[in-house]
Structure formats: structure tokens, C-alpha cells
Amino acid sequence: MMMDKKSLLENGLLEQYLLGELNANQCEQIEQLLLFDNELKIHCDQLEEDFENIGLENAITPPSVIKSQLLDRIKILHTDAPKVIALNTKNNIKIYLGIAASLTALFMVGGFWMYSQLNEVKQQLQTVETYNDELNTTIEALNTELERTNTFYTGIVSPDTEQYILKGNASLPEAKVVSYVNHKSKSVVINTERLPELDADHDYQMWADVKGDMIDMGVISKDKTIMNMAYIDYAESLNITIEPAGGNDHPTVERLVTNVYLR
Amino acid sequence: MQNDNTLIQNLKNKDERALALLYDKYSGAIYSVILKTIRDEGKAQNILQDTFITVWEKAQSYDESKGRFYTWAYRIAKNKTLNVLRKSNPLIQTDDFSVYKNKEDAISIDPEYLELNGAVTTLEQHHKEAIELVYFKGLTHREAHKEMNVPLGTFKSYIRQALKQLRETYAKTLSLMLLILNAL
Numbered sequence: 001m002m003m004d005k006k007s008l009l010e011n012g013l014l015e016q017y018l019l020g021e022l023n024a025n026q027c028e029q030i031e032q033l034l035l036f037d038n039e040l041k042i043h044c045d046q047l048e049e050d051f052e053n054i055g056l057e058n059a060i061t062p063p064s065v066i067k068s069q070l071l072d073r074i075k076i077l078h079t080d081a082p083k084v085i086a087l088n089t090k091n092n093i094k095i096y097l098g099i100a101a102s103l104t105a106l107f108m109v110g111g112f113w114m115y116s117q118l119n120e121v122k123q124q125l126q127t128v129e130t131y132n133d134e135l136n137t138t139i140e141a142l143n144t145e146l147e148r149t150n151t152f153y154t155g156i157v158s159p160d161t162e163q164y165i166l167k168g169n170a171s172l173p174e175a176k177v178v179s180y181v182n183h184k185s186k187s188v189v190i191n192t193e194r195l196p197e198l199d200a201d202h203d204y205q206m207w208a209d210v211k212g213d214m215i216d217m218g219v220i221s222k223d224k225t226i227m228n229m230a231y232i233d234y235a236e237s238l239n240i241t242i243e244p245a246g247g248n249d250h251p252t253v254e255r256l257v258t259n260v261y262l263r
Numbered sequence: 264m265q266n267d268n269t270l271i272q273n274l275k276n277k278d279e280r281a282l283a284l285l286y287d288k289y290s291g292a293i294y295s296v297i298l299k300t301i302r303d304e305g306k307a308q309n310i311l312q313d314t315f316i317t318v319w320e321k322a323q324s325y326d327e328s329k330g331r332f333y334t335w336a337y338r339i340a341k342n343k344t345l346n347v348l349r350k351s352n353p354l355i356q357t358d359d360f361s362v363y364k365n366k367e368d369a370i371s372i373d374p375e376y377l378e379l380n381g382a383v384t385t386l387e388q389h390h391k392e393a394i395e396l397v398y399f400k401g402l403t404h405r406e407a408h409k410e411m412n413v414p415l416g417t418f419k420s421y422i423r424q425a426l427k428q429l430r431e432t433y434a435k436t437l438s439l440m441l442l443i444l445n446a447l
Contacts (some may be wrong), residue, residue, distance in 0.1 A: 012422055016311055055296065062308060070282075
């Protein structure tokens, strides 16, 4: 439909336009005409004003509850209007993603840190375990040592123990061996602290003289200063000879260094 | 009282007070049109509320240069009312007037609300009826002329004449008011 000012006025299009009866296309054409025709615009404005007056003159006051409900709804819309919701959700997602990412990063760093800590602790534990093992070995050794020493000590201080001192003869005058003999518990303990060191090919060996027979009491260890020797029944004297390393079956009498008679 | 332009600017800026003031000013007129069209107070109140919700939400799309706020709100209300009428009777076509006739049978409305007031009442009966049909009952010109059983052209001239008379009445009232104002 072609529109001009005349048809607009005569066909009641302006009225229909104002009453909202026309489609968007028609409305646009009318709005274009109004834009360029001031007279038409004034006429239209008057019509519009009259329409408004008719409306206001016929106003019926709605119940006041409608207004309060409306304002309540507006408040809800205002606080979470659709667009704002969309933005908020986006923002929220971003925030949540941010939080999640931060937490992940934190956990990763935390995890890595804890892993390295774990390794360190493991290493420390191993060190401690090794150290502990060493300590245990030491303690065991000390215990053995203590036990041994205790045995020596109880043996030595026992009222049944006799002390015999073997002094070096002319071939080894600086030698001095202290022996503790307990006939009750049948033990012999000697202190070889003052026995001169021998070369690697020789050892001191101890003998008990029983009715003329020299009975082996054992080879004297080079790395101990106090040691047990074999107790021989009916021994009359204690003798120490120098023998080839590892000891001998029979004493080399020529190389006797010291002896003592038992009471 | 603030003028509409300021109120509308504030409305566009989501000022709830502006909406409340516009509501105070125009809700009566809008409610009257809705009520006279749908003839059901409960539905009319819902439509009125929805109309102002739309006004609130679509305020940005309202262009003051193209017309008055009242005209814009009136169109929104009218569309909503006609949609409700169509929905409540889906078998009836848009331009089938029987929808409105049916409504008249079962009205839940104080008859007083259907009476017209103001300058319109000074019009001749057929002019008044013509205005009532297109303005208050939501009919298009094409529907209304059938309702009045006159040719479309005649109907259009009814409207034109009615509006011309109304203009004169309002102009008189205006000059009277100006006279009184001057006297004061």
C-alpha cells in the first residue's frame, strides 16, 4: 500500500497506527512520513494527545496490591535480569574455573612438594636405619664385650680366684703376664698387656705342666689383652713359649719365655 | 511532578521509582482499556502487571521521538490482552469477532467498569460506539465496522468525526483551564 499524506489523513491510517492496528512495515512508512512532514506530525501528536486524554478520563484505578506485586517482581528482575544472569553465570563459571585452576595448581605444587619431601624423608629414614643398624651392631658388640668383661671381672674378683704373675726370664725380661686361675669354676684368664709383640710368623702359646707333660692351654691372641685360656686339671705350672704362628703340638722348650708354679 | 521525559530516561536506567511514578500516572488508563476488552478483573490485573513488566524490560527499545509513552504502553497492553483472549479460545481466528461476543456472555466484572466517562460521553451515540470498539474493546477498524454493520469507509469517518469533536472539547477545556489559571 502506497502511503502519502492524503491517504494517511483520509483512510484513518494515523488512528490505526496509534491504536497499534498496523503491521511493522506500515508503521515504518508512517514514521518516515511523520519525520519529514511537520504538519502531519503536529496532527498526529494532537491525535495521540486526545487518545491519551480519552484513556486518562476513563481510568479505572487498579487494586493497590497490583503495584506492590509489580514492584516486587521488578526487584527480582532487577537483581537477576536475564542478561545479567548470563553475564553472572559466565563470570561465575570464570570464577569457578579460576578457583578450580588455582586449586589444581596448588594441589600439583603441593603434591610435588610432598613427593620431594617424601623422597627426602625416605632418604633420611634410610640414613637413620643404617645408623640404627650400626648402633645396634655397636651395642651388640659392646654387649658382648661387656659380657666378656663381666665374665673376666667376676672371674677375677671372685674370692676363689688366685693370681699368678708370670715374669719374663732372661730371654724376655720385659715380659709380664698376669693370670687368674679359679679352680672352682675351672677358668683361666690372662692379661697379656705387657707381653712384647711378636712378628707375624710367631705366636705365644700357653702350656700347663701336668706331672711332666706339657698340655696345650691355647695360643695367645695378638689382638687381645685379656683372654680366657683352657683350664687344665692338676696343672702344676703355667708356661708360655714362642711357637710358629698358629701354635704347636708340643712346646719348644728352648723358647720358653716365662713360667709360674701353681700353689 | 517530573515530566515524562525525565521519568523515561530514569526508567531506561532501571530506576524503580521512575517505573512506580509512570505506573501511578498511567496504570488507571491502561487498566481501563484492558478491563473493558477482556471483561475479567483477575485476568485484567495480571495483564496490567505483565504490561508494566514489559515496559520495565523493554524500556530501552522505546523511542520517545516516535510517540508518547502512553501510546507505547497502550499498544503493549492491547497486544497482551488480545493474546490472552486468543489463547483462552484457540479455535477462534484472530479477526473473528465472535471471541468478543462470547466474552460478553460470561463476564466477571462490575458493569460500572464498562461505562465510559469524560469527553467521549458527549459524543453522538454512533461516534461514541465507534471509539469504544477500537479504543476500548481491542477491535481493528475492519472488525469494528462489521460489528456496527456499516461500511468500512463510513466507520472510518465516524472515527474521524468523533476525534475531531473530542479535539474541540479538549481544546475548550484547555482554554477554559488557561482562563481560570489567568484569572487566578
